[in-house]
Amino acid sequence: MSADEFSKKLAEHMEPVARKLLGDPNKHFTKPGVELRWGEQGSMSVDLIKGTWFSHEHEEGGGTLALITKLTGRTEGEAVEWLREEGYDLPEGAPPVSSNRSADPGRREIVQTWDYVDTEGNPVFQVARVQHRLQDGSWRLNRHGKIEKTFVQRRQFQSEPNVWITGLLDGDYMRKGPGKDWTRYTEANFKKWKMTEKRHFPDVGALPLYRLPEVIEAIAMGQAIHLVEGEKKADVLWAEGIAATCNAGGSKKWEPQYTDMLRGAHVVMVSDNDDVGRAHMQLVGGQLLGNVASLRDLDIRDFWSEVPHKGDIWDWKQTGVDVSTIYDHVEAYAKPWRKLAPKSRFGAVPFVDLDLPGLEHEYLIDDTLTRHEVGVLYGESGSGKSFEAIDMSMSVTRGIPFYGKDVLKGGVIYQAGEGGIGVKLRLRAYRETYMERGEHVDFILLPSRVDLFASDSEQDIETSRGTDALIAEIKAWSATFSVPLELVVIDTLATATPGANENASTDMSVVLRNLERIRDECRTAVLMVHHKPRNGNNPRGHSSLFANVDNAIELEITQRQDVSQRSDGTALVRQIHRATVQKNKDGERGHGWDFILKQVVLGTRPNGKLLTSVVCAPPGGQEPQKLDDRGLSDQQKIAMTALYNAIEKHGEPTPAVLKLPAAIKLVVRMGHWRNEFEALTMEDDDDPAKRKQKIRQALKRAGERFMALKYVGRAEPYVWLTGRTIPGYTEKKRAMIEPPPPLDPADMSAGLAETLDGDIQL
Secondary structure (H helix, E strand, O other): OOHHOOOOOHHOOOOHHHHHHHHHOOOOOOOOEEEEOOOOOOOEEEEEEOOEEEOOOOOEEOOHHHHHHHHHHOOOHHHHHHHHHHHOOOOOOOOOOOOOOOOOOOOOEEEEEEEEEOOEEEEEEEEEEEEEEEOOOEEEEOOOOEEEEEEEEEEEOOOOOOOEEEOOOOOOEEEOOOOOOOOEEOOHHHHHOOEEEEEEEEEOOOOOOOOOHHHHHHHHOOOOOEEEOOOOHHHHHHHHOOEEEEEOOOOOOOOOOHHHOOOOOEEEOOOOOOOOHHHHHHHHHHOOOOOEEEEEEOOOOHHHOOOOOOHHHHHHHHOOOOOOHHHHHHHHHHOOOOOOOOOOOOOOOHHHHOOOOOOOOOEOOOOOOOOEEEEEEEEEEOOOHHHHHHHHHHHHOOOEEOOOEEEOOOOEEEOOOHHHHHHHHHHHHHHHHHHHOOOOOOEEOOOOOOOOOOOOOOOOOOOOOOOOHHHHHHHHHHHOOOEEEEEEEEEEOOOOOOOOOOOOOOHHHHHHHHHHHHHHHHEEEEOOOOOOOOOOOOOOOOOHHHHHOOEEEEEEEEEEEEEOOOOOOOEEEEEEEEEEEEOOOOOOOOEEEEEEEEEEEEEEEOOOOOOEEEEEOOOOOOOOOOOHHHOOOOOHHHHHHHHHHHHHHHHHHOOOOOOOOOOEEEEEHHHHHHHHHHHHHOOOOOOOOHHHHHHHHHHHHHHHHHHHHHEEEEEEEEEEEEOOOOOEEEEHHHOOOOOOOOOOOHHHHHHHHHHHHHHHOO
């Protein structure tokens, strides 16, 4: 068998070996069939496809044999024998020699030791650093090109000099004979390794801190004790006369007796530059607080800006610095230790933070659709679900009001699994009816079907149409948008969930979780288009669907009719459809709007028949309003007046670098517009910061509307009027574009007042 074939065989055993040695994986981080995770934060991972493991905490990994050697202390040859003894299918004989030198059996060597002693200086145990020397004399490296190392704890065997007991716990140990070290006993290894002696040893008792006698003396002298991670870093500080200590065993191995040893001391904690180190100091700080005279935290990033990931005090010394300057850094940067808030997986909001910005929900479409939530648009067949979904989507991507409701402009991705060709016609009909030629929108149509029920692991990676693939595509397209992504439409839910039982709560829970993943990972609102059974009130399927969405809009065909006249004088009768908001997060429900489906002719088919589609339109025989015909809201009128005031008072000649049309003579800095808007606005709030935030948001919305209507142009830091006619403002205001001959500044305010129409006087 070749080395590659042998490696493949070993990879097949990775999962059962990992489960045997590590126990049950952490189900919260595990992806069945793809990856297993262990540890509270999932730091230990096993790739089931590649048959490899990796420790994100220690930045090391490898194959099945490397996992066994890491967790059991066996050599690779011993690991192969262990696999055979445990019943794993492996060919007889030694494994083929691989070109990878990490397969070199070599030998284990102790390269450095650190002694731990009690208060009297008597040895208690020793920490030893072990490295693997290959047959060519070099050290074995890990996957990152660093020397592979392990640390063992051992104690002296008092009956024989230079003999050690590897392990500190109570239990049975074994060895090959006098003069040899003791190791933990197992019945199988006793026979296999030809051991001759077995003996029981008690544990070593309470473990001391590193360099405990010196630490006790430093505390008595009032010196600060610097708590670091690892003996090597403590030695670096002691070399400069700086008191330091650590606990054995690494992070999260703090014992109660350590707190007693530091009682009454002034402690400065200096963690390594990684999340594991900072988490360790959080654990230790919680134990020390209240038991020491003072407790401070020194972040190495504050005084070493180039510190690498996992960098520490020892690495800092290697840069050539004077380590004694740490006293100055403690004085300048150390802060009183405080317990950090835990990282919440559930969006925890402390009560004291209820008024912080961003915690309140925001509307994408006022009183109808909430930002970054999941909603459903549902109705019977023929109720106009897809047409209304397109109408809503286009209002969002264009940033225009939707049936009189304010809309936040944003990018839209429309997934149409129920007939991509038909949706293209509907979009063309909307464009021909409502949009100006050349108008740009951030809108992407995805006409292929997706599968939000099956997991991606059940599908071929290259052809997957599951949730992971959809999220990746959404992120890729939204990265090309000029505005943030705000809406993803799934039209329809039924076509996006093949194989799911709509009436089964377990199946719908899977679908809803995947929709929430799209919402959370893409930071967008998600709107499902779904069916409603005849004579039913809620969306089709299990009640959990309606219960777990934040917005629900029901469409129905009413008995009312809309009657208008054709150009030839004959009556045109259309059925009126009704949209009702049946669920609205933290808002009122029951309100809605009427609409009709109006036919639009797009061209002629090859057979001579008309190519048509329909668009949503207000009832009453009304023609769709063009952008130029729509007036400004009260808030927008205030913003426009503020812009005129800003240009009047602070206008600057148009910089040549902007390359604007010659007719645009004046521009103004955005800050001046903001100040003028703040002076005119009626926003009222006792909190100045909140008032300023509200004003900025209001001006942002107005500015986006003006740019969508092409009333203004903007290039940081300038804004200007384009010269386009603005409803409610007379032609005299074009003087702001092409200014008249210079006037006395005192006359300019009066001149502006004369140009304002009566309905927008403030």
